[in-house]
Amino acid sequence: MISQPLTLPCGHTIKNRLIKAAMTEGLADKRDDATIGHQTLYKTWSEGGAAVLITGNIMVDRRYLERAGNVVVEDESGLAQLKAWAKATHQGNSELWAQISHPGRQCPRLVNTQPLSASDVQLNMIANFGKPKPASREDLQDIIQRFGNTARILKQAGFDGVQIHSAHGYLLSQFLSPITNKRQDEYGGSLENRAHLLLQVIASVRQAVGDDFPISVKLNSSDFQKGGFSEEECLQVVDWLNEARIDLLEISGGTYEQLEFLQQSAEETRASSLKREAYFLSYAEKIKQVAKMPVMVTGGFRTLQGMNDAISAQHTDVIGLARPFCLAPDLPKQLISQDLALLDDQAKHLVLGKGYWGPASSSKSMQALNNQAQAGWYYHQIERLAKGQNSNEKYSVRKALFAHLSNDFKRAIKRKFA
Ligand SMILES: Cc1cc2nc3c(=O)[nH]c(=O)nc-3n(C[C@H](O)[C@H](O)[C@H](O)COP(=O)(O)O)c2cc1C
Numbered sequence: 001m002i003s004q005p006l007t008l009p010c011g012h013t014i015k016n017r018l019i020k021a022a023m024t025e026g027l028a029d030k031r032d033d034a035t036i037g038h039q040t041l042y043k044t045w046s047e048g049g050a051a052v053l054i055t056g057n058i059m060v061d062r063r064y065l066e067r068a069g070n071v072v073v074e075d076e077s078g079l080a081q082l083k084a085w086a087k088a089t090h091q092g093n094s095e096l097w098a099q100i101s102h103p104g105r106q107c108p109r110l111v112n113t114q115p116l117s118a119s120d121v122q123l124n125m126i127a128n129f130g131k132p133k134p135a136s137r138e139d140l141q142d143i144i145q146r147f148g149n150t151a152r153i154l155k156q157a158g159f160d161g162v163q164i165h166s167a168h169g170y171l172l173s174q175f176l177s178p179i180t181n182k183r184q185d186e187y188g189g190s191l192e193n194r195a196h197l198l199l200q201v202i203a204s205v206r207q208a209v210g211d212d213f214p215i216s217v218k219l220n221s222s223d224f225q226k227g228g229f230s231e232e233e234c235l236q237v238v239d240w241l242n243e244a245r246i247d248l249l250e251i252s253g254g255t256y257e258q259l260e261f262l263q264q265s266a267e268e269t270r271a272s273s274l275k276r277e278a279y280f281l282s283y284a285e286k287i288k289q290v291a292k293m294p295v296m297v298t299g300g301f302r303t304l305q306g307m308n309d310a311i312s313a314q315h316t317d318v319i320g321l322a323r324p325f326c327l328a329p330d331l332p333k334q335l336i337s338q339d340l341a342l343l344d345d346q347a348k349h350l351v352l353g354k355g356y357w358g359p360a361s362s363s364k365s366m367q368a369l370n371n372q373a374q375a376g377w378y379y380h381q382i383e384r385l386a387k388g389q390n391s392n393e394k395y396s397v398r399k400a401l402f403a404h405l406s407n408d409f410k411r412a413i414k415r416k417f418a
Helices: 036-046 076-090 137-157 171-176 196-209 231-241 281-290 304-312 331-336 364-386 397-416
Strands: 018-020 052-054 095-101 161-166 215-220 248-252 295-298 318-321
Touching (some): 018 331, 036 364, 076 095, 076 137, 137 196, 161 171, 171 196, 196 215, 196 231, 215 231, 248 281, 281 295, 304 318, 364 397
Parallel strands (some): 018 052, 018 318, 052 095, 095 161, 161 215, 215 248, 248 295
């Protein structure tokens, strides 16, 4: 049942099985520090009853962001703001875990025209991403050390756990995938080599935070791309993670090129997964056979029954929810008290219409624009919650697209001149 506590391998107990999955906030100031917006947003969410709130991407290197507006933690200069964020969250009753991340090639040109990746395979999306530089050995040593250092500072600031982002086509996921990793050294080629960086990053983080601090890893069940990181490879990596002393494995899937993790809604998924609503659940079932650590599945959970069934059947230990939190910040309380049986996230309505824009799925660039519009719509809700306002379900998806593109542009320019 979703209301049951869960004790993690590090000995730490979380109070129930509902976790808010990471959603990038875009609320940092021009120095990439956390703001009062983070405090308001997370205090609101924390009063909603989730066991854990996982932050959006917190970047380990100021040069490489997923988006201008990301918080960066690479030294102690923003410690006071991080402490205020953790303190505000703890006024409610949820824990705060930081998702720590490096975007690799998924770093927009506005932030850096030459991102860093496993190899020089460029992300081709509306010309928004530069050709990456393959990371040198020194770069890799630096990245490993940065993940540890960022985790150490976040623990010092009062965060209750960290999550290493190794999914959705970000740097660690780029190393895992044969499409983006063409290296010939000990970080490329065999799966063992491609997983080397992830395992070294986990070891660095564990060393930095000690034995009793929760560490989660977010991993793709698959990239859902021909020739990419596959389901079989995922199972092997999970087996290695069993030895890596992690406390919670979050299962997701897809990359910027294949946005599997943002499927529209349960109604639009295949019949087989519709039965169990959450689209990665069938993969998670296999992962659970291998995983010795608790597993969290995120993506598509929308009914109380679906969540409780998935836990009872031991297909997952924890339910990850993201988009519904933008509209109903207190949904864990409502689910646990059984006042709410069905969550609505509006995703299925968020399609740029025909006529003016053309059919939503007519071309790759149209799909990319549509995805940006959807992301912008959720960003708008997050920004409202961060100002202490209620969400606005009526917000236009076209407006969301323009607002998101222009806000990210303005933020990127501001930080360049900061
Ligand atoms: C606005 C938005 C921002 C997101 N940002 C992140 C992020 O920073 N890190 C991450 O791992 N996933 C991110 N995701 C993906 C979610 O964590 C989650 O995997 C996805 O939304 C599917 O879950 P859901 O169906 O409950 O929304 C984001 C999703 C949305 C909608």
